[in-house]
Amino acid sequence: MSSDDEYYIILHVGGHFVKDPYVRYVGGEVVRLKEDSNTISYFELCKIVKIGLGFNTVMLIYFHEPNTVGLQNNLNVIYDDTSTIAMLDF
Secondary structure, rough: OOOOEEEEEEEEEEEEEEEEEOOEEEEEEEEEEEEEOOOOOOHHHHHHHHOOOOOOOOOEEEEEOOOOOOOOEEEEEEOOOOHHHHHHHO
């Protein structure tokens, strides 16, 4: 990604997952944030959720692979910098 490219993270927050019979996310809100892909890290993501969005704790952060259908087999947990970089590679 060149330094001129804009990078956005789209977060779905405040809702929950249901399975009926397929996994989907219901409720909550969608937040679109412009971020610097060269400085984003797992801890930066947690800081965005805690401070930027006002949540006290971060339970889990999931990443949905773009250009895939459904959530059933396309959710990945973001748990460290390596998984954050893997998300950015999409």
